[in-house]
Structure formats: C-alpha cells, structure tokens
Amino acid sequence: MNSSQCTDKLDTFTLGPLEAGPACCDPQPAIQVRNLSLLYDGKAALDKVTLDIYQGCITALIGPSGCGKTSFLSAINRLTDLIPGCNVTGKILVHDQDIHHPDTHAQTLRRQVGMVFQKPTPFPLSIRRNLSLPLNEHGITQKTEVASITEHVLRDVGLWDEVHDRLDASALSLSGGQQQRLCIARALALKPQILLMDEPCSALDPLASGIVEDLICRLRGRYTIVIVTHNLAQARRIANYAAFFWVSGRAGQLIEFGRCQHIFESPSHELTAAYINGVRG
Numbered sequence: 374m375n376s377s378q379c380t381d382k383l384d385t386f387t388l389g390p391l392e393a394g395p396a397c398c399d400p401q402p403a404i405q406v407r408n409l410s411l412l413y414d415g416k417a418a419l420d421k422v423t424l425d426i427y428q429g430c431i432t433a434l435i436g437p438s439g440c441g442k443t444s445f446l447s448a449i450n451r452l453t454d455l456i457p458g459c460n461v462t463g464k465i466l467v468h469d470q471d472i473h474h475p476d477t478h479a480q481t482l483r484r485q486v487g488m489v490f491q492k493p494t495p496f497p498l499s500i501r502r503n504l505s506l507p508l509n510e511h512g513i514t515q516k517t518e519v520a521s522i523t524e525h526v527l528r529d530v531g532l533w534d535e536v537h538d539r540l541d542a543s544a545l546s547l548s549g550g551q552q553q554r555l556c557i558a559r560a561l562a563l564k565p566q567i568l569l570m571d572e573p574c575s576a577l578d579p580l581a582s583g584i585v586e587d588l589i590c591r592l593r594g595r596y597t598i599v600i601v602t603h604n605l606a607q608a609r610r611i612a613n614y615a616a617f618f619w620v621s622g623r624a625g626q627l628i629e630f631g632r633c634q635h636i637f638e639s640p641s642h643e644l645t646a647a648y649i650n651g652v653r654g
C-alpha cells in the first residue's frame with residue numbers, strides 16, 4: 374500500500390461501514406508544528422514544541438498531568454482563541470496552510486480539524502439534532518442530505534443499530550460509551566481530515582472504552598488522529614507514533630517523538646524510559 378492509497382481512504386462518505394484502517398505507509402505530514410510556545414496569562418505551558426503529525430496515522434501524546442497535552446491539541450484547532458489571556462507563538466501548518474494566517478478562518482479550520490473531549494459532551498438535544506445542528510450551522514440544511522449523513526456517521530461509529538428507532542430521544546438518555554460514540558459521529562459528520570481526541574476513553578468503563586478504542590483503530594488511515602491518553606497500554610495498542618511531553622523548567626516540552634515501537638521498546642531519552650517504566654511521572 375502506498376501513501377496515495379492512504380489518502381484515497383480519507384473520504385468517509387465514499388465508503389461503506391467501517392473497515393479496518395490500513396497500516397501507516399510512507400506518510401506525509403498533515404500537521405507541521407514549529408517552535409510552538411503557549412502561555413496562559415504570561416505563564417508558559419508549552420515551550421518551543423516542534424513536531425510533525427503524519428497523515429492517516431494515529432499519534433499518541435503521552436506525558437504526566439500538566440505537561441501541556443490538552444494545550445497542544447487546543448492550539449491545533451485554535452480553541453486557544455477562545456481562552457482569555459492565552460497567547461500562542463510559533464507556526465502550525467495544517468495541510469500546508471498556516472492556521473494563523475489572516476485568510477484562515479477558525480470555523481473553517483475547526484471543520485477540517487474535529488475534536489473529541491474527555492467527557493462525552495452531547496448537546497442536551499435529541500440524538501438526531503446532535504448531528505443536524507452542526508451540519509445546519511455549516512450550511513448543510515437539505516433534509517435528505519442531513520438524514521443521509523446522520524445515518525452514515527451513526528453506522529460509522531457502530532451506533533445505528535442501537536439508536537435508529539429512537540433518534541428523537543434525548544442524547545442524554547444514551548450510556549456514557551454511546552454518548553462518546555455520538556460525539557465522534559458528530560465530529561465525523563463535518564467530514565474532517567483530522568481528529569483530535571483528548572483522553573476519549575478515560576471517562577468510560579472498560580467495556581465502553583474497548584468499543585471506542587476499537588472504533589478509533591478502524592478510523593486509522595481514513596483520518597489523521599492525534600489522541601491524548603494516560604493509558605500507555607492503549608497508546609501502544611493503537612498508535613503508530615508517540616510523542617512524549619514532560620514539564621521542564623515549569624513549561625511543557627516535547628522530549629521525544631518517534632514510532633510507537635521505538636518509544637515503548639527502545640526510547641532514546643532517559644526521561645521517556647523512566648516514564649514508560651513507571652519510574653517517573
């Protein structure tokens with residue numbers, strides 16, 4: 374399989390139900406981060422992070438609490454714009470486009486770069502409305518198109534059989550795992566190329582966590598996925614690449630990045646080895 378075949382897989386809506394994603398193959402960078410520093414009220418949370426995130430792959434961000442993993446994700450789709458006192462410097466290119474260029478609109482960027490949070494965050498509306506609302510807000514209002522996308526993304530996340538006969542029930546009536554899959558479906562509905570996931574399984578019981586993890590695996594190849602996880606076994610199971618962050622001099626820094634096997638089996642940096650082996654962190 375070559376990289377163009379990987380890219381071909383990115384259009385969700387030409388595909389049927391989920392297939393196993395292909396393994397990463399000679400990937401190109403989808404996100405290029407250069408010298409990213411981030412401050413909250415003048416206090417550094419990230420210091421000069423430089424990192425490439427590869428297209429069609431799963432990249433796990435690992436590291437102890439407070440090392441800036443969530444801040445890093447928030448910078449990529451400019452959620453940081455919404456935080457008063459947050460200042461971001463450095464360059465981030467998403468598919469070669471500078472996200473801070475005046476021509477880049479945050480709403481367009483966030484359509485391209487979807488986000489899933491730690492705690493499932495369905496709107497307190499019906500299951501159907503959770504999907505139609507963001508579509509409507511992005512100008513997709515034609516009923517048959519909205520219905521078709523709704524069915525497609527619910528099938529994509531394995532929820533269709535569970536909810537197709539109660540689409541008008543409240544999303545809050547779903548279990549936690551179902552709510553999280555609905556949130557992933559909501560992100561997929563806007564046809565993003567990139568999915569940012571901040572500890573998407575940590576609020577779920579082991580069974581629901583396993584289902585969501587399996588879903589994330591099957592999205593590999595079709596989406597570029599950046600996932601924050603404290604579950605190192607999970608990172609090792611699902612990610613192609615891992616980036617290890619650490620708080621150094623009070624600000625989060627990227628210590629090491631590489632193929633998962635390298636990071637987990639023969640890390641180059643002693644801090645990575647100590648963290649992986651549970652000695653530090």
Ligand SMILES: Nc1ncnc2c1ncn2[C@@H]1O[C@H](COP(=O)(O)OP(=O)(O)OP(=O)(O)O)[C@@H](O)[C@H]1O
Pocket residue numbers: 413414418436437438439440441442443444445456625
């Ligand atoms: N909105 C905010 N205002 C001020 N400081 C913040 C804000 N968000 C995060 N921080 C600080 O920035 C640093 C990095 O936080 P961040 O949430 O990015 O870490 P994290 O690696 O995601 O941690 P965790 O694993 O606990 O989720 C921390 O010192 C945190 O207190």
Ligand SMILES: [Mg+2]
Pocket residue numbers: 442443444571
């Ligand atoms: Mg976090």
